[in-house]
Amino acid sequence: MNLFENIRVSISGSPVLLFLGLILILVYSIFVYKTTLPQIRIWLKSILVFIRALALILIYLLLFDPILITTTKNKIEPKNLIFIDNSKSIKFIGNNSEVNKILNLSEDLKTQVTNSELFTFSNEIKTLKNIDSLNFNNSPTQFENIIRQIKKTQNVASVTIISDGLNNQGVDITNETAQLGIPFFTIGVGDTATEKDIEVQKITANEFIYSGRKTEIEVSISNKNLTGDKAEVQLIENGKLISQQEIILSETGINRLRFSYSNETEGEHKLVINSILNGKENNIQNNTKSILVNILPSKQKIAVISGGPSADLSIIITTLSKFEDYEIFPIVQTGGNKFLNDKNDLKVIKEAEIIFLVGFPSKSTNANLLKSVFSEISNPNKSVFLAFSNNIDLDILNDYKNILPFGITQISNTFGEAQISPQNIAYSIIGNSEEIKNWEKLPPINFTKTKINPTADSQVLLIENSAQNPILFTNSTKQKFIVLNSANFWKWKIQTSEKQFQLWDNLIINSIKWLSINKDNQKFNLKTQKKVYSIGEKVMFSANYYDATFEPVNDAIIEIEISSENNSHKVVLNSLGNGLYEGEFIPNKSGKYNYKTEINNSKFSNSFIVEPVEIENIVKSSDRNFLRQLASLTNGSYFDLTNSSELSNKLNLLYENKISYNSTDNELRLSFLHLILLIVILLFTIEWLLRKIFRML
Numbered sequence: 001m002n003l004f005e006n007i008r009v010s011i012s013g014s015p016v017l018l019f020l021g022l023i024l025i026l027v028y029s030i031f032v033y034k035t036t037l038p039q040i041r042i043w044l045k046s047i048l049v050f051i052r053a054l055a056l057i058l059i060y061l062l063l064f065d066p067i068l069i070t071t072t073k074n075k076i077e078p079k080n081l082i083f084i085d086n087s088k089s090i091k092f093i094g095n096n097s098e099v100n101k102i103l104n105l106s107e108d109l110k111t112q113v114t115n116s117e118l119f120t121f122s123n124e125i126k127t128l129k130n131i132d133s134l135n136f137n138n139s140p141t142q143f144e145n146i147i148r149q150i151k152k153t154q155n156v157a158s159v160t161i162i163s164d165g166l167n168n169q170g171v172d173i174t175n176e177t178a179q180l181g182i183p184f185f186t187i188g189v190g191d192t193a194t195e196k197d198i199e200v201q202k203i204t205a206n207e208f209i210y211s212g213r214k215t216e217i218e219v220s221i222s223n224k225n226l227t228g229d230k231a232e233v234q235l236i237e238n239g240k241l242i243s244q245q246e247i248i249l250s251e252t253g254i255n256r257l258r259f260s261y262s263n264e265t266e267g268e269h270k271l272v273i274n275s276i277l278n279g280k281e282n283n284i285q286n287n288t289k290s291i292l293v294n295i296l297p298s299k300q301k302i303a304v305i306s307g308g309p310s311a312d313l314s315i316i317i318t319t320l321s322k323f324e325d326y327e328i329f330p331i332v333q334t335g336g337n338k339f340l341n342d343k344n345d346l347k348v349i350k351e352a353e354i355i356f357l358v359g360f361p362s363k364s365t366n367a368n369l370l371k372s373v374f375s376e377i378s379n380p381n382k383s384v385f386l387a388f389s390n391n392i393d394l395d396i397l398n399d400y401k402n403i404l405p406f407g408i409t410q411i412s413n414t415f416g417e418a419q420i421s422p423q424n425i426a427y428s429i430i431g432n433s434e435e436i437k438n439w440e441k442l443p444p445i446n447f448t449k450t451k452i453n454p455t456a457d458s459q460v461l462l463i464e465n466s467a468q469n470p471i472l473f474t475n476s477t478k479q480k481f482i483v484l485n486s487a488n489f490w491k492w493k494i495q496t497s498e499k500q501f502q503l504w505d506n507l508i509i510n511s512i513k514w515l516s517i518n519k520d521n522q523k524f525n526l527k528t529q530k531k532v533y534s535i536g537e538k539v540m541f542s543a544n545y546y547d548a549t550f551e552p553v554n555d556a557i558i559e560i561e562i563s564s565e566n567n568s569h570k571v572v573l574n575s576l577g578n579g580l581y582e583g584e585f586i587p588n589k590s591g592k593y594n595y596k597t598e599i600n601n602s603k604f605s606n607s608f609i610v611e612p613v614e615i616e617n618i619v620k621s622s623d624r625n626f627l628r629q630l631a632s633l634t635n636g637s638y639f640d641l642t643n644s645s646e647l648s649n650k651l652n653l654l655y656e657n658k659i660s661y662n663s664t665d666n667e668l669r670l671s672f673l674h675l676i677l678l679i680v681i682l683l684f685t686i687e688w689l690l691r692k693i694f695r696m697l
Contacts, residue, residue: 001525002483003240003660006070006071007068007069007070007510007672008069008071009066009067009068010069010070011061011064011065011066011067011678012064012065013063013064013065013551015316018060018061018064018630019080019497021060021316022057022060023051024458025053025056025057025060025487026053028056028282029049029050029052029053029056029280029631030049030366030499031054032049033048033052035046036352036696036697037696038693038694038695038696040448040696043353044690044694048688048691049316051288051305051687051690052687054395054682054683055559055684055687056272056624058676058679058680058683059401059680060209060278060299060325062670062671062676065669065671066261066669066670066671067667067668067669067670067672068667068668069665069666069667069668070665070666071663071664072663072666073661073662073663073664074661074662074663074664075659075661076562076660076661076662077115077153077155077655077659078115078156078157078654078655078658078659079116079118079153079155079156079157080113080114080115080116080117080131080156080157080651080654080655081117081119081150081153081156081158081159081160082106082109082110082113082119082159082160082162082227082395083119083120083125083146083149083159083160083161083162083163084102084106084118084119084120084121084134084162084163085120085121085122085126085134085136085161085162085164085189086120086121086122086126086134086135086137086138086343087136087138087139087140087141088136088137088138088139088168089141089164089190090102090136090163090164090189090190091167091300095415098189098190098531098641099136101457101641101642102134102162102189102641103131103132103134103642105162105187105644106118106128106134106162106294106557107131107133108648109160109636109647109648110131111277111617112652113468113647113648113651113652113655114651114656115618115650115655116155116548117610117624117653118151118506120133120134120138120150120571121141121142121143121145121146121149122138122139122140122141122142122143123138123139123140123141123145123365123536123538123586124142124145125146125149126671127143128571130297132370139165139535139536139537139538140534140537140538142167143167143169143173144173144587146159146161146173146178146373147177147180150182153657154686155181156182156469157651157654157655157658158182158183158184158185158422158636158639158650158651158654158655159182159183159184159634159636160184160185160186160187160647160651161184161185161186161187161630162189162641163186163187163188163189163627164188164189164190164326164623165186165190165623165625165626165627167186167621167623167626173524173630174473174626174629174630174633177280177630177633177634178633178634179430182632182634183634183635183636183637183654184461184633184634184636185631185636185637185638185639185647185650185651186628186630186631186636186637186638186639187627187638187639187640187641187647188624188627188628188639188640188641189640189641196224196225196226197224197225197226197281197286198221198222198223198224198226198231198249198275198277198281198287199221199223199275199286199287200219200220200221200273200274200275200287200289201221201222201232201254201289202219202220202287202289203218203220203271203273203290204217204218204219204220204289204554205215205218205271205292205293206293208294208680209261209262209263209294209296210295210296210297210299210530211263211265211266211295211296211297212262212263212266213265213525214260214261214262215261215262216258216259216261217258217259217261217273217520218234218256218258219233219256219257219258219259219261219318220249220254220255220256221233221249221254221255221256221257221271221275222253222254223249223250223253223254223257224253224471225282226249226355227249227250227251228248228249228251228276229248229249229277229278230246230247230248230249230278231244231246231247231249231275231277231278232244232246232247232275232276232278233245233246233247233257233273233274233276234272234273234274234275234276235272235273235379236271236272236273236274237261237263237269237270237271237272238269238410240272240340241256242259242261243259243622245257245259246467259399260543261528263295264295265295266295266297267294267295268293268294268295268367268382268610269293269294269295269606270286270290270291270292270592270651271290271291271292271293272289272290273289273661274287274288274289275287279453281336282390288611288612289532289611290529290609290611291531291532292532292607292608297683299326299327300323300325300326300327300353300354300511300512301327301329301351301352301353301354302320302326302327302328302329302330302350302352302353302354302355302356303329303330303347303354303356304316304320304328304329304330304331304332304356304358305330305331305332305349305355305356305357305358305360305369305373306330306331306332306333306357306358306359306360307333307361307362307364307369307392307393308332308333308334308359308362308364308391309334309366310358310359310389310390310391310487311331311490312358312359312387312390312419312487312488312490313332313358313359313389314532315488315489315490315493315494315504316356316358316387316508317330317446317495319504319505319508320356320508320547321504323509324578326512328381329343329345329348329352330343330347331343331346331348331349331369332366333362333366333369334641335364336364336366338665340624344369346369346372348417349373349376349462351552352382353381353382353383353516354383354385354512354515354516355373355377355382355383355384355385356384356385356387357373357378357384357385357386358387358389358391359387359388359389359390359392359487360373360391360394361373361393361396361397361544362391362393362396363391363393363396364391365396366612370396376398376402378386378403379479380478380479381479382479382483383480383515383516384479384480384481384515385482385484385511385515386481386482386483386491387484387489387491388447388448388484388485388487390415390446390484390487391486392475394408394411394448394450395411395414395562399412400681403478404481405454405455405458405473405475405477405478405481406452406453406454406455406458406473406475406483406609407452407453407455407484407526408450408451408452408453409450409453409656410449410450410451411450411683412448413449414449415446415447415448415449415487416446416447417444417447417463418444418445418447418464418465418469418471419440419444419465419472420439420440420442420444420445420464420465420488420671421440421441421463421465422436422437422439422441422461423460423461423462423463426697428430429461429482429510429511429513429514430462430472430503430507430510431503431507433508435503435506435593437505439462440491442492442503443491443492444491445471445487445489445491445492446485446486446487446488447464447469447471447485447486447631448487452469452485454473454475454481454483454668455475456479457475457477458470458473458474458475459473459474459475460472460473469485470483471483471485472482472485472486473485473512474484480514480652482511482515483627489495489504492504493505493517522597523545523546524542524543524544524545524602524604524605525544525596526541526542526543526558526560526595526604527541527542527543527607528540528541528542528595528604528608529542530608531643532608532610532611533587533605533608533610533611534590535587535589535590535611535612535696536587536589536612537552537586537587537608537610538583538584538585538586539584539586539587539593539608540582540583540584540653541560541571541573541582541583541584541585542556542580542581542582543558543573543580543581543582544579544580544581544670545558545579545581545599552577552578552579553579553611554577554578554579555575555602556575556581556599557572558572558581558583558597558599558691559571559572559573559597560595560596560597561595561597561602562571562581562585562590562591562593562594562595563593563594564587564589564592564594564610565591567589569585571583571584571585583588587610589610590610590611590612591609591610592607592608592609592610593607593608593609593610593674594606594607595608602658620676624638644661650696658668
């Protein structure tokens with residue numbers, strides 16, 4: 001509402017000069033008509049003086065650039081925002097009587113609260129124009145949507161929430177509401193009584209399990225008002241019962257149990273925990289929970305190829321053999337076509353995921369072995385750990401420089417002794433920031449006098465102290481490569497104190513982990529926030545995308561194809577900048593969902609599970625403590641649905657107290673108005689006509 005306050009005129013010149021000019025104009029006009037021919041009556045003379053003076057005054061005023069300023073007072077009215085929970089849980093935990101009370105209260109607030117705006121909320125915010133449109137049929141409930149709407153609205157006096165308090169998707173808003181500085185008035189809906197209920201609360205298991213290896217599935221079962229009752233808990237895999245246990249429900253409300261699990265079949269498997277109560281239960285929707293586990297090949301295949309036996313070779317094989325997760329295939333040449341223990345099956349090179357080259361090639365390496373090894377190494381999908389050792393022949397190695405991540409110059413067959421220092425790189429394969437300083441305490445090793453020049457995109461991790469030559473470096477531009485430019489590194493394992501004893505083992509383990517990471521997965525990663533959802537629960541997809549130089553790609557079109565048993569959907573991810581993408585999907589049926597996409601001819605796929613229960617139906621009692629907390633943190637008030645009659649008065653009082661006013665000046669520059677010039681011309685015209693009519697000279 002705008003109220004007129006005052007009006008004033010501003011000029012750019014001196015008021016004194018303006019006043020003197022007006023006096024002179026008036027005197028001049030009187031003087032002009034003091035004596036006329038012929039003589040005219042006094043009334044006509046007065047009219048002519050007035051017309052002449054007014055015309056000259058208007059012209060004179062324009063010289064001072066007059067500005068007409070009007071001031072209006074603006075009334076700023078705050079808004080009372082009212083949010084009504086329109087989710088399915090309102091009907092699920094309430095009754096018809098409460099639903100009618102919500103409708104009546106909403107109508108009262110709409111008509112009685114000054115400057116109110118009504119909204120419904122669940123998975124989205126909608127303006128409520130007609131109370132009869134409330135159907136309590138949406139899912140899920142997201143209180144964070146209320147915060148977004150408040151932030152979009154200016155000058156909010158109060159926020160009223162009518163809800164059961166079940167925030168079953170999204171973030172906790174309690175901290176954010178306290179920072180808004182707006183009082184929240186909450187009205188609790190639904191039954192707060194705790195009914196008899198058993199729930200599969202949590203399943204804990206390794207996401208990745210090696211084939212044939214036993215692991216444990218830990219399950220947490222919660223109960224309400226069922227102390228001492230018996231229940232059956234089942235482990236089901238791909239629809240088949242695997243194991244079953246009977247439990248007596250604890251008075252603490254939580255039972256924890258373990259299932260032993262193993263599987264020989266590689267791939268992704270769905271595990272279901274199902275609880276069965278031997279008695280009446282009010283809610284069976286939360287008796288089942290699922291997870292997905294990935295069964296991996298039993299062992300990672302690693303080929304160790306050497307040009308001859310050495311202490312360095314022995315320490316690498318010994319270290320690798322300590323770990324059950326690795327299957328080691330050594331090929332050690334002892335001269336000519338002879339191999340240690342007659343193991344020379346070159347098929348293992350092709351089958352191996354990682355290849356260790358130790359002192360390879362040597363002078364005695366035959367052409368057939370050279371061809372087989374470097375043919376496989378040229379495959380960008382093969383990961384390589386190259387350790388020089390004493391018996392390496394750098395002249396032969398230099399013949400394959402086109403596939404190596406370093407250059408070789410000034411070839412020499414001699415080795416020098418060196419003490420090493422780590423580069424300041426935390427959390428690399430040489431350890432974290434606490435561990436890398438221990439590398440300086442290791443005994444000296446030998447390094448080749450040949451000049452080894454890592455490519456510019458390599459990451460140098462260890463150097464020798466005197467000439468700063470690289471000792472250990474990695475490269476992942478074309479393929480995953482780790483190079484250890486040293487001999488007699490067995491000393492790092494044998495001649496060390498107990499504190500440094502683990503540095504070598506950790507180097508090998510971390511190297512294998514780094515070499516095992518798929519490069520494409522580094523450049524592109526697609527995942528969901530979790531693996532198991534409920535019907536109607538929002539599935540959020542997030543992706544990271546980088547180019548060959550690992551610079552973020554922000555303009556890609558990433559389309560995800562989602563398929564279930566009888567349905568398929570497509571979701572296009574939105575770019576958030578910095579190589580990040582995001583999209584969402586809301587499933588309306590239960591089952592296993594597979595999703596996939598293709599980037600630069602590389603395919604990426606994964607899956608998630610949707611449980612056969614709507615998220616709104618999992619809980620059967622309202623969370624009024626949450627609503628009370630919102631009101632308390634914001635200096636508001638909590639009401640039960642039956643005693644909310646005073647709410648309208650409180651909201652109207654807040655509205656009155658928060659009304660504010662501001663004044664607005666509107667300027668009108670008179671010198672820009674053509675109307676004034678037209679008036680001046682009109683006045684002079686009228687004066688001329690009067691003089692003609694009365695035959696004045």
